[in-house]
Each structure stands twice: as structure tokens, then as C-alpha cells.
Amino acid sequence: MNSIPKKASNFFGLAGVVCNPLSSMHQQWQQWRGIRVRVRNGNLEQALVFMQRKMQSSGMERLIKRQQTRHVKNSEKRVLARKSLERRIRSQELARKLQAILVKKVRGL
Known part of the structure; x- marks a missing residue:
């Protein structure tokens, strides 16, 4: 069943696209055609x-x-790097808190 979408994708110039299920095939065709x-x-x-x-x-x-x-100034790079670091630290802290809660719950404390 995968051979037909692969042949169609090769025919229409979508050689790098792998078409597995029909839903993803529809999305790929929509991206290829654009939005009307x-x-x-x-x-x-x-x-x-x-x-x-x-x-x-x-x-x-x-x-x-x-x-x-577009060109990104060094100051913008620093701001973006700081924001991504803060976001990562926040998510790690949240993961630690959730893990501690789960451990307490499992142990029955």
C-alpha cells in the first residue's frame, strides 16, 4: 500500500517526503499545493x-x-539564550517537584 504514495510523490517531485498513512499524505499534498x-x-x-x-x-x-x-544582533542572541535557559531551568524544576510528589505518593507518605 505504501508503494502507490511513494510512486506518486516521486512523480510530483516530492521525493524526500515519505507517505505513510492517508492523513499525513493529505497534509503533504496540502502543503505542496498551498492554501486556497x-x-x-x-x-x-x-x-x-x-x-x-x-x-x-x-x-x-x-x-x-x-x-x-534576518540578521540577529548579539544583544538579541543573548536575550534569547537567557530566556531559553530560564525556560529549561523552570521545566527541570517542575519535573523535579512532580517526581518528588510522585515518589511520596508511591511510598504512601
């Missing part, structure tokens, strides 16, 4: 709002932001 929005009754504002929602739900907005390359 109908403008009804000449209402462009409504179509733009709908397109924005579709882009957010499909994750395309994140992909576009990730691909945008």
Missing part, C-alpha cells in the same frame, strides 16, 4: 481572515517565520 481560499461576493476582508485562520491551523505560518532569515 475563495473570495465570495467580492468580500476580500473575509477571505483574508479565513486565510489567516487556515495558515495558523495548518502550521504554514510557523514554517514561513522559521524560513525567514
Whole structure:
């Protein structure tokens, strides 16, 4: 069953994409085709709002932001590094607290 999607992906130029289940195949086709929005009754504002929602739900907005390359100043790098360090430390502390609670619960304390 996987041979048909693989052949189709090779035919349409998606050689690096592996198509396992049908749902992921649908997402890959949607990403390949892009997002299409109908403008009804000449209402462009409504179509733009709908397109924005579709882009957010499909994750395309994140992909576009990730691909945008711009120069990051050293000060920005330091701020981002500090924020990520703080986030990591907070998550580690939370994991330690949860583990301590679970140990107490298991031991019946």
C-alpha cells in the first residue's frame, strides 16, 4: 500500500517526503499545493481572515517565520539564550517537584 504514495510523490517531485498513512499524505499534498481560499461576493476582508485562520491551523505560518532569515544582533542572541535557559531551568524544576510528589505518593507518605 505504501508503494502507490511513494510512486506518486516521486512523480510530483516530492521525493524526500515519505507517505505513510492517508492523513499525513493529505497534509503533504496540502502543503505542496498551498492554501486556497475563495473570495465570495467580492468580500476580500473575509477571505483574508479565513486565510489567516487556515495558515495558523495548518502550521504554514510557523514554517514561513522559521524560513525567514534576518540578521540577529548579539544583544538579541543573548536575550534569547537567557530566556531559553530560564525556560529549561523552570521545566527541570517542575519535573523535579512532580517526581518528588510522585515518589511520596508511591511510598504512601
